[in-house]
Amino acid sequence: MIRFLFKGIIKDKSRSLLPIIVVSLGVMLMVVMFCWIHGIMGESLRLNANFNTGHLKVMTRAYAKDADQMPNDLAILRVDNQLKELKTAYPNLDWVKRIRFGGLIDFPDSNGETRAQGPVVGWALDLFSPESKESLRFNLERSLVLGKLPAKPGEALISDLFATKFHIKPGEKFTLFGTTMDGGMAFKNLIVSGSIRFGSASLDRGAVIADISDVQLALAMDDAAGEILAFFNSNRYDNEQASAAALAFNQKLKSIKDEYAPVMITLREQSGMADFIDYVDAIGSVMIIVFMVAMSIVLWNAGLLGGLRRYNEFGIRLAMGEDKDHIYKTLIYEAVFIGTIGSVLGTTFGLLIAWYLQTVGIDISGIMKNSSLLMPSVARAEITPTAWYIGFIPGLISVVLGNALSGIGIYKRQTAQLFKELEA
Amino acid sequence: MDDSVIIKIERLAKRFPVGTGEFTALHNISLTFQKGEFTGLVGPSGSGKTTLLNIIGTLDYPSEGEVEVVGRSVKGLTHKQAAYLRNYNIGFIFQTYNLLQVYTVFENIEFALLLQNHTAAQRKKAVMEALDWVGLTDKFNSKPSQLSGGECQRVAIARAMVKRPLLVLADEPSANLDAKNSHNIVQMMKRLNKELNTTFIFATHDEKVMHYLDRIITLRDGAVDEDRLILTRENQLLC
Structure with a gap:
């Protein structure tokens, strides 16, 4: 049965090619944006650490x-x-x-x-x-x-x-x-x-x-x-280690009241860096959620259209004796398959673009002329280990969610109604 | 239920909600179908032929009355049980063939057996045998788009018959075919009806099909207007 459905996906371009293109593009954008933002933020963080705050x-x-x-x-x-x-x-x-x-x-x-x-x-x-x-x-x-x-x-x-x-x-x-x-x-x-x-x-x-x-x-x-x-x-920068070191150091000197006594401060505690680090961390999560919601809506709509088109197929399958649960399950399997392929392709292309942006970068010195921020003049992407898998989360979830939502139509409609549409 | 009886319908009524009211599609239908029958439900459009076929095929449920198909009451079936009943006992043939366009002829027919978890070897043997019944062994690798209307309907027949169901429900199977193909298709089904003792129930208003029927049930305004047994000349020849 899996082989049979797999053949169907491969042969029916509207079931495979279009969703794969949509997912790939989305995942690719996601990976590039993730690497880009991490690159700029990470570079800024490094610049600040090296010039100003240390770790x-x-x-x-x-x-x-x-x-x-x-x-x-x-x-x-x-x-x-x-x-x-x-x-x-x-x-x-x-x-x-x-x-x-x-x-x-x-x-x-x-x-x-x-x-x-x-x-x-x-x-x-x-x-x-x-x-x-x-x-x-x-x-x-x-x-x-x-x-x-x-x-x-x-x-x-x-x-x-x-x-x-x-x-x-x-x-x-x-x-x-x-x-x-x-x-x-x-x-x-x-x-x-x-x-x-x-x-x-x-x-x-x-x-x-x-x-x-x-x-x-x-x-x-x-x-x-x-x-x-x-x-x-x-x-x-490792905030956990840095905080532990600072805590131990400051704890030892706690009893000394001298204002010239040394104090150890982490990067996070300096110059508003806490907000900056939180922002860098949060931006990844926000991007995933935004992307996931947007992609789910797109794929839900694509799924609905595909689902409407596939009522013929669903009607035949129901008539042959396949039950609704099984049809729904196969829709989800298809989504996992499409989502995985789309995510792999999207991640591959996304990483290639990110690699180019990491190697070559984009000169932003023109727009940074009057800035007092400690920012690099050449903005570069940064491929982190997370970039290798981050696209899979929204890529897979959005397709599965899209198909799951559109597939509910199988249950909502009476079998005979699916059949009437089949005969139409 | 008597072993020779495949379908038993008693005081069946089917109503559909329309706006705030209801439309009665079928009322007070009581019928019995024996195994091996070659029966037609005839009548004008809107007389309730397809609705009755849908209820027999467990695609719809009665509003009132009792319908037993292969010894199972249709009324209390869950969608899983209904699917099981269709999978193992009922084959469908449609006016528009409804073949899966992306699959080959072989794969279209094979699908019915995949749902029954047959092995690849069993499936291959059964599909080739079904293709032999309908005379399309040479077209096993073709796509539906490469076939004529008559050939597509023959594939649909093979698909319905490959799992050797007790009952085949055909909704206007000849409506999209020319006269020659209509005769060929119905003759083929008649032959399979005799050879495999499969019960065929048609919804039709095609005179060409009616010539081959053993029994004609005429529906009018959702009720049985006439139920008569016929022994046609073609039937006699084939028998």
């Missing part, structure tokens, strides 16, 4: 309260010791110290007078340790437009936008003006080793990246750093 961050409690203002006067002291302890306590995480700072940079002309000047936001990173992954996290190598990465103390990178605007070339000297940890004025002469473009408007407007030793010296932050960041070795 975990340790700060002083006072610093944490106003972290957006980069209050380096509230920085962690004896940071190297603290870093060592953290590395020992959490060996599965990569711990790094960073200083974020604001300031002014001044480029002199040949007479020593100001030629160009502008406000900057700076990152002090560990650029020179052989085990440091900071260059990779900031994607410095690929973001370099002119010159080279800092190779020795005293060298720094500036944003290409800034460099272009003021015609700054690698090798030129500039002075960084800032505030020391104690509130005094800070000056430090640095050399431009190169210019960088991250592709994110908020970063490219005026960024300076220098080795942390230089910035510590400039801002009188000897053995101090604003933040200690941690990254999972997998480079994927």
Whole structure:
């Protein structure tokens, strides 16, 4: 019987080809959209983690309260010791110290007078340790437009936008003006080793990246750093592990009332990232539901039309002695079969398109020009393991639901009525 | 019920709801059909022929009265039991053939046996035998769209007969056929009626079919107007 019905599906194109095309298209769209949204959201999340939040961050409690203002006067002291302890306590995480700072940079002309000047936001990173992954996290190598990465103390990178605007070339000297940890004025002469473009408007407007030793010296932050960041070795944020680590760390220091005591915060707890992560998670579910409802309605209608067309066949089958339950069951089996084939095809094509979008991406820098969001300039899809099966859920359910709903007509109509339609 | 009786109808009435009222399609029908009969229900359109055929075929239920088919009362049957009864005891032949267009002739006939869970070998043997009865062995792999009207009706007959039912119900089987094909089809059914002792009940107003009938029941306005036994010249020749 299964073989017989299978033959029918294969031979009757309106029972197979049309629903398969509808399901495939729907599933394909679903997979592409899922990968696309995950790609953009995931990339944003990674960008935020790498540049700003880390997967975990340790700060002083006072610093944490106003972290957006980069209050380096509230920085962690004896940071190297603290870093060592953290590395020992959490060996599965990569711990790094960073200083974020604001300031002014001044480029002199040949007479020593100001030629160009502008406000900057700076990152002090560990650029020179052989085990440091900071260059990779900031994607410095690929973001370099002119010159080279800092190779020795005293060298720094500036944003290409800034460099272009003021015609700054690698090798030129500039002075960084800032505030020391104690509130005094800070000056430090640095050399431009190169210019960088991250592709994110908020970063490219005026960024300076220098080795942390230089910035510590400039801002009188000897053995101090604003933040200690941690990254999972997998480079994927794991909220469960991060929360457990933060809870254990903070629990130990709970009894200390000192506002300079360190506090550990997860990525989720920083800069409204909780909403963002929830949104990324929720978007997948919302997409599935929306798609499933829409597809079910389409396939229900297709099923109704097909069902009406197939009343002839149902009438014959009933007359031959097949009972209504069996006919209904075979409709559901057909739906599972069609849904599976459609989902496989849709997923395959969807993944191919997603792979293309993951590899090539789409340049959205034009529309991100004035954005202050930390967003990538090239939007890319991301094929996650979920993408391999997510299309099957709506693909199968919508066809089965569509056929199940339209198949109810077999029960609603009297057998004789089906027969009359058969004779019509 | 007497073993020789295949259908027993007593005081049958069938009413259909129409708007707020009811339309009486059949009333006070009492009939008995013996095994091996070759009977026609005749009468003008709207006289209740198809309704009576539907009730005998367990496709519809009586509003009143009692109908027994192959010893089973039609009234209390669930749709599963009705399907079972049709599957094993009743074959249908339609005016418009109603073959499944996507399947071959062989597969159309085979379907009846699939519902009875026969093995592939049993099915093949039975289908080829049925095709032999109707003279279409060479067309087993053809699609219905490749056949003439007469050939399609012969396939429909083979499909109805392949499971060797006790009863075949034919609703205007010759209505879409020319005179020559009509004669051929009815002769074929008459032959099978004799060879396999299958009961045939026709709903028809085709004079060509009536020549072959052993019994003609005339319906008028939902009631039996006349019930007469006939021994026709064609019957005599075939017998």
